[in-house]
Amino acid sequence: xxxxxxxxxxxxxxxxxxxxxxxxxxxxxxxxxxxxxxxxxxxxxxxxxxxxxxxxxxxxxxxxxxxxxxxxxxxxxxxxxxxxxxxxxxxxxxxxxxxxxxxxxxxxxxxxxxxxxxxxxxxxxxxxxxxxxxxxxxxxxxxxxxxxxxxxxxxxxxxxxxxxxxxxxxxxxxxxxxxxxxxxxxxxxxxxxxxxxxxxxxxxxxxxxxxxxxxxxxxxxxxxxxxxxxxxxxxxxxxxxxxxxxxxxxxxxxxxxxxxxxxxxxxxxxxxxxxxxxxxx
Amino acid sequence: xxxxxxxxxxxxxxxxxxxxxxxxxxxxxxxxxxxxxxxxxxxxxxxxxxxxxxxxxxxxxxxxxxxxxxxxxxxxxxxxxxxxxxxxxxxxxxxxxxxxxxxxxxxxxxxxxxxxxxxxxxxxxxxxxxxxxxxxxxxxxxxxxxxxxxxxxxxxxxxxxxxxxxxxxxxxxxxxxxxxxxxxxxxxxxxxxxxxxxxxxxxxxxxxxxxxxxxxxxxxxxxxxxxxxxxxxxxxxxxxxxxxxxxxxxxxxxxxxxxxxxxxxxxxxxxxxxxxxxxxxxxxxxxxxxxxxxxxxxxxxxxxxxxxxxxxxxxxxxxxxxxxxxxxxxxxxxxxxxxxxxxxxxxxxxxxxxxxxxx
Numbered sequence: 001x002x003x004x005x006x007x008x009x010x011x012x013x014x015x016x017x018x019x020x021x022x023x024x025x026x027x028x029x030x031x032x033x034x035x036x037x038x039x040x041x042x043x044x045x046x047x048x049x050x051x052x053x054x055x056x057x058x059x060x061x062x063x064x065x066x067x068x069x070x071x072x073x074x075x076x077x078x079x080x081x082x083x084x085x086x087x088x089x090x091x092x093x094x095x096x097x098x099x100x101x102x103x104x105x106x107x108x109x110x111x112x113x114x115x116x117x118x119x120x121x122x123x124x125x126x127x128x129x130x131x132x133x134x135x136x137x138x139x140x141x142x143x144x145x146x147x148x149x150x151x152x153x154x155x156x157x158x159x160x161x162x163x164x165x166x167x168x169x170x171x172x173x174x175x176x177x178x179x180x181x182x183x184x185x186x187x188x189x190x191x192x193x194x195x196x197x198x199x200x201x202x203x204x205x206x207x208x209x210x211x212x213x214x215x216x217x218x219x220x221x222x223x224x225x226x227x228x229x230x231x232x233x234x235x236x237x238x239x240x241x242x243x244x245x246x247x248x249x250x251x252x253x254x255x256x257x258x259x260x261x262x263x264x265x266x267x268x269x270x271x272x273x274x275x276x277x278x279x280x281x
Numbered sequence: 282x283x284x285x286x287x288x289x290x291x292x293x294x295x296x297x298x299x300x301x302x303x304x305x306x307x308x309x310x311x312x313x314x315x316x317x318x319x320x321x322x323x324x325x326x327x328x329x330x331x332x333x334x335x336x337x338x339x340x341x342x343x344x345x346x347x348x349x350x351x352x353x354x355x356x357x358x359x360x361x362x363x364x365x366x367x368x369x370x371x372x373x374x375x376x377x378x379x380x381x382x383x384x385x386x387x388x389x390x391x392x393x394x395x396x397x398x399x400x401x402x403x404x405x406x407x408x409x410x411x412x413x414x415x416x417x418x419x420x421x422x423x424x425x426x427x428x429x430x431x432x433x434x435x436x437x438x439x440x441x442x443x444x445x446x447x448x449x450x451x452x453x454x455x456x457x458x459x460x461x462x463x464x465x466x467x468x469x470x471x472x473x474x475x476x477x478x479x480x481x482x483x484x485x486x487x488x489x490x491x492x493x494x495x496x497x498x499x500x501x502x503x504x505x506x507x508x509x510x511x512x513x514x515x516x517x518x519x520x521x522x523x524x525x526x527x528x529x530x531x532x533x534x535x536x537x538x539x540x541x542x543x544x545x546x547x548x549x550x551x552x553x554x555x556x557x558x559x560x561x562x563x564x565x566x567x568x569x570x571x572x573x574x575x576x577x578x579x580x581x582x583x584x585x586x587x588x589x590x591x592x593x594x595x596x597x598x599x600x601x602x603x604x605x606x607x608x609x610x611x612x613x614x615x616x617x618x619x620x621x622x623x624x625x626x627x628x629x630x631x632x633x634x635x636x637x638x639x640x
Binding site for chain 2: 056075076077081085095108110125129152154169
């Protein structure tokens, strides 16, 4: 496959909720091996986009292709098994399960032993069970929280819960990982270590599409960025291009900001990108 | 060579399971097998009832405790097991009655040879009913599912009342035969004696415990808990939620079906009055009282709810008329002071805790 063939492609994706137009004719392509950022002000339709891709919502029109095959109409669990895993904006762990059990639920997506095999404890079911446990432990290790494996997920710190959630999503063996605001509620130190973790995940061959509000984080991590505003794609490209795009600055800082000399424009210089993050709310 | 390998594997297995065969387990096994022999017939029957309800509670626990689906019509599957056995074995009788000649024909002798297959028939009939009910309704959540299952329970009971040609209506089906065993030339006929039923049910409960323990520790059990805790997240992790809920329903239903077959052959009689909503609620209270999602809790819950009223009734004869009053009061008190049940499951207790925690 030539590198230009997208792993995930949305073609004029539209979603209406009654009269509300949540997404309108959005085109988006995620190249394999990329860390792709999806940004935009609150209510721009970013999470709706994720919900459409993962089968939670059905598009009003348009198409979603994974490796060239349409996945519209598939149920969420089928989309997951096809290779798209996700995390949630407001962490949705199975709180009463341990961290390890949480990740094993993800790993189970790749296993096949059914009810009868579980009851008879066939060779396959035992192999899957031990293999799954090992894989889940390895993923927790990769996230740097192997020591918390037997802690109940609901008792973990916010940052650790995020890590468990990423490990759980990776357990399903995705080609594409969707992260919905992974840094929400994290302190600066945690954000830095998360950047490393996400790069590490990508090094292992998982393509990443992430929603994020923290501009510094996005600009430092993503290779390509798509900007949504009021359900429409208003810009896209490499971080430095997007940062200079007047439509993006307007969407984030309001009309008139474009004329104002340094402000948002200076965020392109890398160090000043905190301005962008400050401008959102 | 191959044989040696197998023997070795067997040896490893025995060593691995030796811990399980330690003192308390052996003592427990001795108690449950020997103690009933020392009791009066009356208490023996009470124990048979206990095991019967323990089996039912174990099945319902899979539905309510593991998968978190509130099923208020569980007794319907028990009824289907009862009637499946009754209609097949005493079919000639119900037909004779229907044609009005009142001939008490004995059931054809062949059934005594095939009777054990009928356990399977009861299991399959109830399982099919579970899937038929579940397929359209398991997309519903919480309260809605409870209402639909409640309706289903009533439909089955009312059908049994009115489907005269097959179920003999409210009079019920009589002359259902007791089971018989034919094993390598050894014959044993079950009769009115409660003891053989006790051991039969003991085996069934043990089997069910084995099945449920294994499911609980497998990906199936994890999928159920995941669905119970957060259905959307479960689906996002690749759990086929509807199919898994259907499985929980089918397993619960088939357990009730088997219990129904045993009960029908034990009391030789089936009538619609035994399958009211109250019975469903009884079984549900066993699961809740024992501790939802806990296997041993279901058994203990069944024991408490069947045995305690009998003990009190013996001690205070006038108690009979206040039975449900006291019963209800006890449930209220337990739920206030121990909402997680007598033997709580770790996860369920956690869920209650996190739900209470101020956010």
